[in-house]
Each structure stands twice: as structure tokens, then as C-alpha cells.
Amino acid sequence: MIITAKNLTKKYGQVLALDNFSLEVSEGRCFALLGKNGAGKTTFVKSLLGLVKSNSGELSLCGEKAGTKESRKEISYLPEKFSFYPYYTLEGVCEFYGKMKGLGGSELKSEVQKSLDRLGIGNLAQKKVKECSKGQLQRTGIAATLVGSPKLLILDEPYSGLDPVGVKELQDLIIELKNSGITIFLNSHGLDSIQKVCDDFAIVDDGKLLVQGNLKELVGEGSLLDYFYEKVGKA
Amino acid sequence: MNAVILVCQNTIQKEWRSKALLFLFVITFIILGILTAGLSYFNDNILTEYSMEAVATKALSMFFIFLNVWSYLISTYFGAGTVRSDSEQGVMAQMLSFPISRFEYLLGRLLGSWSLVMAYYLMSLILAVIGISLTVGKLILSFKLFIGLMLNAIPILVVIALAMTFALYLNMIQAFISTFLLTLILVSANGYFQETTVKVAIENLGVMKGLGLILYIIFPHISSWGDLANSFILDIEHKVPVLQEALHLAVTLPLLLAMIWALFRKKEV
Numbered sequence: 001m002i003i004t005a006k007n008l009t010k011k012y013g014q015v016l017a018l019d020n021f022s023l024e025v026s027e028g029r030c031f032a033l034l035g036k037n038g039a040g041k042t043t044f045v046k047s048l049l050g051l052v053k054s055n056s057g058e059l060s061l062c063g064e065k066a067g068t069k070e071s072r073k074e075i076s077y078l079p080e081k082f083s084f085y086p087y088y089t090l091e092g093v094c095e096f097y098g099k100m101k102g103l104g105g106s107e108l109k110s111e112v113q114k115s116l117d118r119l120g121i122g123n124l125a126q127k128k129v130k131e132c133s134k135g136q137l138q139r140t141g142i143a144a145t146l147v148g149s150p151k152l153l154i155l156d157e158p159y160s161g162l163d164p165v166g167v168k169e170l171q172d173l174i175i176e177l178k179n180s181g182i183t184i185f186l187n188s189h190g191l192d193s194i195q196k197v198c199d200d201f202a203i204v205d206d207g208k209l210l211v212q213g214n215l216k217e218l219v220g221e222g223s224l225l226d227y228f229y230e231k232v233g234k235a
Numbered sequence: 236m237n238a239v240i241l242v243c244q245n246t247i248q249k250e251w252r253s254k255a256l257l258f259l260f261v262i263t264f265i266i267l268g269i270l271t272a273g274l275s276y277f278n279d280n281i282l283t284e285y286s287m288e289a290v291a292t293k294a295l296s297m298f299f300i301f302l303n304v305w306s307y308l309i310s311t312y313f314g315a316g317t318v319r320s321d322s323e324q325g326v327m328a329q330m331l332s333f334p335i336s337r338f339e340y341l342l343g344r345l346l347g348s349w350s351l352v353m354a355y356y357l358m359s360l361i362l363a364v365i366g367i368s369l370t371v372g373k374l375i376l377s378f379k380l381f382i383g384l385m386l387n388a389i390p391i392l393v394v395i396a397l398a399m400t401f402a403l404y405l406n407m408i409q410a411f412i413s414t415f416l417l418t419l420i421l422v423s424a425n426g427y428f429q430e431t432t433v434k435v436a437i438e439n440l441g442v443m444k445g446l447g448l449i450l451y452i453i454f455p456h457i458s459s460w461g462d463l464a465n466s467f468i469l470d471i472e473h474k475v476p477v478l479q480e481a482l483h484l485a486v487t488l489p490l491l492l493a494m495i496w497a498l499f500r501k502k503e504v
Contacts (some may be wrong), residue, residue: 100333100334
């Protein structure tokens with residue numbers, strides 16, 4: 001398992017953001033954590049990255065205790081609203097990400113070019129962040145996360161801000177990445193897009209895990225949106 | 236260590252690009268211009284009995300006092316700004332998602348801000364020496380100037396660290412004001428207790444005096460190091476017990492940095 005959470009509890013004051021939450025994500029799969037706004041998805045991702053500390057329970061990432069420097073060595077994270085210093089070029093953003101992951105020299109250069117090309121923004125390498133459209137910025141964020149060939153990609157609402165063409169291209173890219181062996185953890189409420197790319201999913205509501213399993217087994221040929229509504233509506 | 240250097244470089248780059256440093260240089264240049272113009276006027280029209288060298292030293296002293304106060308304000312601005320902008324722009328979460336510890340991130344930001352303020356300080360001092368030397372027609376460069384500069388690196392580091400701490404919890408303006416007030420209190424406590432004996436310090440210990448004494452004991456002595464730096468630059472005698480202050484700094488500075496780290500470790504991003 002690349003992610004394991006056991007009885008995770010996180011409180012913000014009196015508000016229970018995660019309530020005895022347990023989850024497992026297998027390597028090489030595309031996994032989606034689904035839930036309404038405020039259900040606990042972002043808190044879980046933040047716990048994984050060590051940005052917030054859980055009150056109790058266990059959480060491991062890539063075989064290491066989540067939140068440690070070691071646990072983040074082989075992962076990449078794309079926040080919902082990707083932003084970077086406006087004066088950086090797109091190439092500069094990717095280079096910075098690569099350097100922070102310990103890359104350098106010719107390896108860094110080739111990784112950056114490869115990532116930008118993969119996202120179809122190789123020709124915009126010298127464009128500055130402040131000159132980018134929302135979609136271009138989102139692509140840059142994804143390109144930056146791919147530098148250094150991570151084992152696990154954590155994408156927080158990756159479809160946010162993308163036009164329909166961008167959504168389709170991102171779906172194709174996620175499938176391509178999954179096929180290349182990268183584990184993808186999606187945190188989203190864009191259910192139609194999720195259904196096209198995910199192998200497994202879990203639904204969280206009010207910090208509690210409602211269901212976790214294989215998409216085909218649980219939903220079959222039906223609609224994930226209907227399934228989600230049925231589960232969350234009844235909760 | 237590589238991560239610390241990268242964050243440090245990034246800090247310098249982001250603050251340089253924010254044009255704040257350029258603005259500060261322009262202000263400094265204007266002040267220096269006024270000072271040298273005044274000096275030139277005195278030289279041509281008024282001075283007869285004083286040597287020009289003595290006046291030039293006085294002018295440099297005046298500029299140095301301005302530079303000291305200004306550099307503390309700049310330290311507060313960069314210290315608070317570097318952490319606050321990361322937090323507000325969502326960059327902190329991204330930075331901390333890299334394989335980098337919170338300690339490395341904080342140290343990189345601290346060293347980056349420190350390097351910037353020290354670079355500004357050095358450049359301003361060089362500008363002042365050139366400007367005043369050209370006006371009086373004699374090079375007024377002394378090695379003591381640079382010892383003073385190095386000594387002032389200590390209070391600058393402390394002020395940056397305090398500003399960064401406040402910026403973890405407060406917005407930019409609140410952090411700026413809080414740092415300014417705390418620095419003022421520390422300087423006042425430093426000034427009062429430095430001059431008193433232990434007996435006088437602990438007698439009639441009320442709330443305010445007690446608080447001042449605690450701050451005097453646990454925080455690095457900003458004004459002692461500032462005074463020592465001034466004494467080198469202005470070439471005057473000092474009353475600072477150097478060894479005692481060095482020992483105090485050796486304990487309190489790591490303690491201050493450890494406190495910031497402990498707070499930042501618990502900080503939810």
C-alpha cells in the first residue's frame with residue numbers, strides 16, 4: 001500500500017474534520033477521494049503532506065510515517081489553486097520543483113523539457129507565470145509535479161479552472177500516467193471526470209469514510225454521480 | 236543543506252523581484268544625496284575653523300544612525316513579508332510538500348532575508364563612503380566601519396527572526412507593528428537593565444519591571460550589539476561588556492531560533 005490511514009482523527013477546535021478515518025491506496029492505481037465541500041478531503045491530503053497534524057491514528061505514505069521529509073521524497077503534490085511567483089517562467093517553475101527534489105545538471109534540464117512537452121506547453125517554456133491563462137497555469141503545475149518522476153501524484157481538484165478541452169486532455173494524461181506506473185491520488189468532486197479515469201475510490205462525508213472500493217465493482221456501468229448521491233444523501 | 240540554499244536563493248530572488256529593495260535603495264540614495272549636498276554647502280560657505288575630515292566623519296555618523304534605524308525597519312519588513320507572502324499566496328504548502336523539513340524551509344527564509352538586509356546595509360555604507368569621500372576630497376574608509384557592519388548583523392538577524400515569528404500568525408501590518416513594538420520594548424529593557432546592578436534590577440519588582448527583566452534575560456540584547464557596532468563605526472568608546480554579551484548571545488540566539496522552530500513545527504498550513 002502506498003497510502004495507509006488507520007483510525008485517523010483530526011479536530012479543528014470543536015469541529016471534527018476526520019472521524020476515525022481509515023483508508024488504503026494500492027500502488028499503481030488511480031484513486032479518487034470523493035466528498036462534498038468540507039467533507040474532510042483536503043484535511044486528509046494536508047495530513048498526508050504533514051501540513052496539519054492529526055489528533056490520533058496512524059498515517060503512512062510510501063512506507064514512511066506521513067509528514068516526514070522521507071515520506072515526501074517520491075511524491076508530488078498539486079494544490080487546487082496552483083500559484084507560483086509571477087516572475088518565474090514556466091521552465092523556471094519546473095526547474096525549481098526539480099531542484100527541490102534533488103535534481104540538477106543535464107538530468108534536470110531533460111526532465112523539465114520532458115514534462116513541459118508532455119503537457120503540451122514546451123513552446124511556452126519562457127512565458128512568465130503572470131502572463132499565463134488559468135488553464136496554462138494548471139498545466140504548468142502538473143508539469144512541475146511530474147519533474148523527477150514521482151511514484152505518487154496527489155492532485156487536489158485538478159479539473160478546477162480547466163475548460164472542456166483541458167478536462168479531456170487532463171483525463172487522457174491521467175490515464176497515460178497511470179499506465180506508466182504512477183499512482184494517482186485525486187481529491188475531487190468532479191464526478192463525471194473522475195469516473196473516466198479512476199480504478200478505485202472512497203467517499204468521505206463529515207469526516208467519516210462511507211465507502212471504499214473498486215469503481216467497477218461498486219458502480220458497474222452505472223453513474224458515479226448517482227452512486228455518490230445515494231450514499232451521501234442517505235448519510 | 237542543498238534545500239536550505241535553494242530556499243535562501245529563492246527568498247533573495249523573490250524579494251529582489253518585488254522591487255522593494257530597489258525602492259529602499261532609491262530612498263537611501265536620496266537621503267545620502269541630501270547629506271552630501273549639505274556637506275558640500277558647509278564646506279564651501281560656512282566651514283573655516285573645523286577640519287573637513289572631522290565634518291566628514293560626523294556626516295558619516297549621522298548617515299550611519301539613519302541606516303541603523305532604517306535597517307531594523309527593513310529587517311522587519313523582509314522578515315514578516317517572506318513568511319506572510321508564502322502563506323497568503325499558497326506557496327508555503329507547496330514548499331512544504333517537497334522533501335524538505337520545516338526547519339530547512341525556515342532557515343532558508345531566515346538566511347535569505349538576512350543576506351538581503353546585509354547586502355542593502357553594505358551597499359548603503361559603501362555608497363555613503365564614496366559620496367562623502369568625493370565631497371570632502373579624501374577617502375574616509377576605515378576597517379572599523381566593517382567591524383561595525385559585521386556586529387550589526389546580530390541585531391538584524393534577531394529582528395528578522397522576531398518578524399518571521401509574528402508573521403506566522405498575524406497579517407503583514409499586524410506582524411510589522413508587533414515586531415516594531417517588541418523591538419522597542421527589548422531595546423528599552425536592554426537600555427535600562429544594562430545600566431543597573433542586579434540588586435537594583437530585582438528590587439521593587441512590579442509587573443512591568445518584572446516583564447522587562449524577563450525579556451532582558453531571555454532575548455538577545457539588540458541594543459547592546461547595536462551600541463557596540465556604533466562605537467566601531469563612530470570611533471567612540473563603548474561600555475558594553477563584550478564577553479558577557481557574547482555568552483548571553485550564545486545562549487539566547489539559539490533559544491530564540493529553537494522557539495521559532497517549535498512554533499512553526501506545530502503551525503498548521
